[in-house]
Amino acid sequence: MGNIIKKGNYVMKIVLIxxxxxxxxTGGAQISNKILVEGIKRRxxxxxxxxxxxxxxxxxxxxxxxTRLYLSKLTTKYLKKIPFKKKxxxxxxxxxxxxxxxxxxxxxxxxxxxxxxxxxxxxxxSDMHSFYQIFWWKAAKKNxxxxxxxxxxxxxxxxxxxxxxxxxxxNYINCLRKFIFRYYSKKYIDYVHSPSEYMIKVHKKNxxxxxxxxxxxxxxxxNIINSKFEEKTIDILYVGRIIKEKGIELLIKTxxxxxxxxxxxxxxxxxxxxxxxxxxxxxTxxxxSNCVYEYMKKAKIIILxxxxxxAFGRVLIEGIANGTLVIGSxxxxxxxxxxxxxxxxxNVENGNELERKIKRILLLSKDEYEKxxxxxxxxxxxxxxxxxxxxxxxxxxxxIKS
Numbered sequence: 001m002g003n004i005i006k007k008g009n010y011v012m013k014i015v016l017i018x019x020x021x022x023x024x025x026t027g028g029a030q031i032s033n034k035i036l037v038e039g040i041k042r043r044x045x046x047x048x049x050x051x052x053x054x055x056x057x058x059x060x061x062x063x064x065x066x067t068r069l070y071l072s073k074l075t076t077k078y079l080k081k082i083p084f085k086k087k088x089x090x091x092x093x094x095x096x097x098x099x100x101x102x103x104x105x106x107x108x109x110x111x112x113x114x115x116x117x118x119x120x121x122x123x124x125x126s127d128m129h130s131f132y133q134i135f136w137w138k139a140a141k142k143n144x145x146x147x148x149x150x151x152x153x154x155x156x157x158x159x160x161x162x163x164x165x166x167x168x169x170x171n172y173i174n175c176l177r178k179f180i181f182r183y184y185s186k187k188y189i190d191y192v193h194s195p196s197e198y199m200i201k202v203h204k205k206n207x208x209x210x211x212x213x214x215x216x217x218x219x220x221x222x223n224i225i226n227s228k229f230e231e232k233t234i235d236i237l238y239v240g241r242i243i244k245e246k247g248i249e250l251l252i253k254t255x256x257x258x259x260x261x262x263x264x265x266x267x268x269x270x271x272x273x274x275x276x277x278x279x280x281x282x283x284t285x286x287x288x289s290n291c292v293y294e295y296m297k298k299a300k301i302i303i304l305x306x307x308x309x310x311a312f313g314r315v316l317i318e319g320i321a322n323g324t325l326v327i328g329s330x331x332x333x334x335x336x337x338x339x340x341x342x343x344x345x346x347n348v349e350n351g352n353e354l355e356r357k358i359k360r361i362l363l364l365s366k367d368e369y370e371k372x373x374x375x376x377x378x379x380x381x382x383x384x385x386x387x388x389x390x391x392x393x394x395x396x397x398x399x400i401k402s
Contacts, residue, residue: 012045012046012120012396012397012400013046013047013117013118013120013121013122014040014045014046014047014048014121014122014124014396015047015048015049015050015114015117015121015122015123015124016033016036016037016047016048016049016050016124016125016126017049017050017051017123017124017125017126017128017133017136018030018033018049018050018051018125018126018127018128019051019052019127019128019129019130019132020051020052020127021033021034021037021049021051021066022034022061023061024051024052025286026241026286027240027241028218028312028313028314028315029126029127029152029153029311030127031289031314032126032152032195032218032219032312032314033049033126033127035219035385035388036388036389036392037049037064038062038064039385039388039389039392040389040392040393040396041062041063041064042389043389043393045393045396047064048064048065048066048067049064049065049066049067050066050067050069050113051066051067051068051069052068052069052070052071053068053069053070054068054070055068055070056068056069056070067113069106071106106135107135107138107139110135110136110139111139111142111143113139114136114139114140114143114145115143117143117145119143119144119145120146120400121145121146122145122146122147122148122396122399122400123136123137123140123145123146123147123148124147124148124149124150125137125147125148125149125150126149126150126152127150127152127153128155129153129155131180133149134180134181134184134188137149137184137185137188137189138184138188140188141188146190146191146399146400146402147188147189147190147191148189148190148191148192148193148399149185149189149191149192149193150192150193150194150195151192151193151194151195151199151200151203151311152195152311153308153309153310153311154199154202154203154308154309154311154332156177156178156181156182156185156203156206156208157178157181157202157203157206157208159174160173160174160177178206178207181208182207182208182209185208185210186208186209186210186211189210189211190211190212190399190402191211191212191213191214191395191399191402192210192211192212192213192214193213193214193215193216193395194213194214194215194216194311195215195216195217195218195311195312195333196215196217196311196312196332196333196336196337197215197333197336198309198311198332198333198336199311199332199333200213200215202309202332212402214395216388216391216392216395217312217337217382217383217388218312218314218317218383218388219383219384219385219387219388219389220314220317220318220321220380220383220385221385224293224318224321224322225321225322225377225380226297226321226322226323227323227374227377228323229323229370229373230297230298230323231298232298232299232300233263233298234263234264234265234295234298234299234300235260235261235262235263235264235299235300235301235362236255236261236263236264236265236299236300236301236302236303236358237264237265237266237267237295237296237299237301237302237303237319237324238251238264238265238266238267238268238302238303238304238305239266239267239268239292239295239296239302239315240267240268240304240315241268241269241270242266242268242269242270242271242272242273242276242283243270243271243272244271244272244307245306245307245308246270246304246305246306246307246308247305247306247307247308247329247348248270248272248275248276248305249272249275250305250307250348250351250354251303251305251354252275252276252279252281253351254305254351254354254355254358255279255281256279257351257355258355258358258359260358260359260362260363261358261362264281264282265281265282265283265284265295265299266281266282266283266284267283267284267285267286267287267292267295268283268285268286269285269286292318293318293322296318296319296322296323296324297322297323297324299319299324300324300325300361300362300369301324301325301326301327301358301361301362302315302316302319302324302325302326302327303326303327303328303354303358304316304326304327304328304329304334305327305328305329305346305348305354306328306329306331306332306334306348307329307331307348308331308332309331309332309333310331310332310333310334311332311333312333312337313328313332313333313334313337313338316328316334316337316338317337317380317383320373320376320377320379320380321377321380323373323377324373325344325361325369325372325373325376326338326344326376327344327345327346327354327357327358327361328344328345328346329345329346329347329348330345330346330347330348331348339379341376343357343360343372344357344376345357
């Protein structure tokens with residue numbers, strides 16, 4: 001399990017448990033987890049990862065021990081971002097993902113995995129979109145381990161639908177889901193971490209009563225801040241999953257109506273990919289961070305039009321760091337992350353407002369544009385990397401001592 005680092009009279013050992021870990025990256029949650037794990041490791045703290053995998057194995061990536069657990073062919077497709085073409089596959093995976101029937105069969109295995117760790121170990125769950133996590137919380141507490149959970153998104157309170165419709169049965173299931181997560185999160189979790197104040201507030205509004213909470217904002221590598229402005233050859237850039245929850249349909253319609261927009265690029269993949277292609281919008285698929293940053297530098301505007309309750313909105317901060325102005329919806333923590341600056345926010349129910357925000361930026365002079373970017377770059381220094389890692393180290397210490 002590696003060397004356990006002593007901190008006074010206690011040890012510091014962290015195990016991050018997540019559904020997907022590098023190189024399986026589909027969004028900001030996985031990037032945040034990777035940044036955290038590698039940053040904590042650089043502080044000479046013993047940290048490792050347990051994640052889903054294409055087979056049961058142990059590997060080492062960037063000096064991080066990663067234990068991969070294989071569940072099924074469907075979860076392998078999920079990890080590799082292979083679309084479910086058959087309706088039966090989608091239904092089966094939805095059942096696995098929401099109710100994780102496999103976990104009843106592997107709980108003993110989970111318990112035995114955690115049994116190996118010393119009592120001061122922290123089990124930190126993050127980005128686990130299923131009831132899967134409850135079994136890890138339970139096994140951790142049965143082994144007298146501390147439990148932290150990160151609210152990377154509103155999964156606990158997300159309401160499921162069938163084809164966008166609800167009925168009495170679906171309403172009952174949604175109420176039951178919330179009750180289960182309320183009950184077990186209070187029973188087993190010692191601390192809840194959130195990347196924004198918003199995520200805490202929205203869970204409290206849904207009657208979640210966490211024992212203790214800690215807000216630590218996500219980070220980016222502030223060293224990437226670009227003070228030199230490159231030629232802007234892309235009018236609009238979207239980076240992320242191409243799905244309904246991300247507001248893709250609204251964005252496509254708005255781009256069709258905005259005559260000033262000549263060149264648009266989407267980076268990512270998802271269920272609405274074909275709709276993007278049909279509207280003659282270029283799409284690259286998923287790219288590594290360095291390639292994404294290069295495109296960001298060439299974009300005039302990066303847009304995050306989410307209808308989903310974003311827990312943070314990393315792509316906006318990365319865009320600003322790379323010298324680009326951004327526009328985000330008023331959903332979730334996006335306003336909080338942008339300092340509630342109305343110039344860069346729009347009501348997700350109002351496509352005309354998004355169009356006005358786009359036109360305003362496209363009509364800025366070069367000097368006006370660069371002045372606004374520089375002001376935003378000053379603001380995002382609050383998300384500085386070293387502070388983020390130090391805050392987490394102090395957080396882990398407080399959890400162990402509690």
